[in-house]
Amino acid sequence: MVIAIGFEGSANKLGIGIIRDGEVLSNCRRTYITPPGEGFLPRATAEHHRNNILEVLREALDVSGVKPKDIDVICYTKGPGMGSPLVTVAVVARTVAKLWNKPIVGVNHCIGHIEMGRLITKCHNPTVLYVSGGNTQVIAYSNQKYRIFGETIDIAVGNCLDRFARVLKLSNDPSPGYNIEQLAKKGKTYITLPYAVKGMDVSFSGLLSYIEEHAASLLSSGKCQPEDLCYSLQETVFAMLVEITEERAMAHCGSSEVLLVGGVGCNERLQEMMGIMCSERGAKLYATDERFCIDNGAMIAQAGLEMFRSGTTTSWENTTITQRYRTDDVLVTWRSP
Structure with missing residues (x-):
């Protein structure tokens, strides 16, 4: 023991x-x-x-x-x-x-x-999507190393969400990402945003710059509400993450498991989108709640x-x-x- x-x-x-x-x-x-x-x-x-x-x-x-x-x-x-x-x-x-x-x-x-995700979910050998404030990586285990198949080439997805929350002056309690998630559930209008998947990697800085530059004018024009921007941002960045997890890492590794880890992995919409992808591939999604994510x-x-x-x-x-x-x-x- x-x-x-x-x-x-x-x-x-x-x-x-x-x-x-x-x-x-x-x-x-x-x-x-x-x-x-x-x-x-x-x-x-x-x-x-x-x-x-x-x-x-x-x-x-x-x-x-x-x-x-x-x-x-x-x-x-x-x-x-x-x-x-x-x-x-x-x-x-x-x-x-x-x-x-x-x-x-x-x-x-x-x-x-x-390792916490593996312990709690009991998954065997998953493709891992690690998404947090400081990191965004798609990982798979091979020959005594956790190999990185794709990652952000600039800022992490959590950092992107946090900085967007500052644009809307959202509360940091309990976290900016959580408050974006709750507003996004009320969003109805999708605003087209830059979508940057580059080979095995993703980029979020251009998307963030675009939304920082245009958020005020979009909101003042009445074309959308803050919840629409939250909804649009989530849908765009999560689609990018699902793409590099599925079409890059899972296809390469022949994986039938996906494990979501990191603070952004708590997001219910990300879990839903990843779950749909796994279902279509005959794979299984594993995730934990905020206690361990x-x-x-x-x-x-x-x-x-x-x-x-x-x-x-x-x-x-x-x-x-x-x-x-x-x-x-x-x-x-x-x-x-």
Whole structure:
């Protein structure tokens, strides 16, 4: 029996979770929320994490009923992510590892999402669509690496949604993407927007620039309402994501499973569109809810637990952070070739 504690803080979500052999014992989280029209800056986000991390750690231990002496390994997000928040959480994880005299494992954030998705959904060997505020990748496993088949060539889909929410001055509580999703359900008029699929990759910056430039005139002219813009944006970007998942990765790999991970993976419309595509291909869609889709500590604990079981730990001199930590840089020692 192995018990792992995971520390996550790569963006505005601070999470600490405890896993025991695939069982989630606790998964506690705090979110840094900024005023409408504003994003979250690294320094302020790091301050939020510093102010809350000890309280979240106590809560995770209390909810799980686990004592520090029972924990086998400390896991933390090594990257990718925002530098200052990553460093803040890594320092606490390093300190805890020293105080408790435990081994430590630095975890790739994306692989944390994938391993948590595999654990919760029980899927076997899926094509993975990883969609979040900082990342957009289509991934498949092969020969002890998570291979990236396609990705954004500029900004991530979550970043696109967040920045669009600022145009409409939507609330950041609980998240910009969630509030766009709720408005989009009321949308009736589709506004044609730039659609940019480039080979295996997607591009969102042109679409965002177009909608930032034209949103005010479209709304003032009465041609559409804010909910129509939300609806149009979702339909366009999600169609792009479905296309590269189906026609590129699934067709190449002969895959019969799709796993949605990352914060945007909670979106019900994206799940619906991906589910229709999978049904037409005779494939199956796997997704989780906001407890495990949105950044959380349990996913870092689960990936770190898998690494630890396979004999992988992080040497003390390497317990740093890497802001641009590629998914395909990690040797996946816990899965068969």
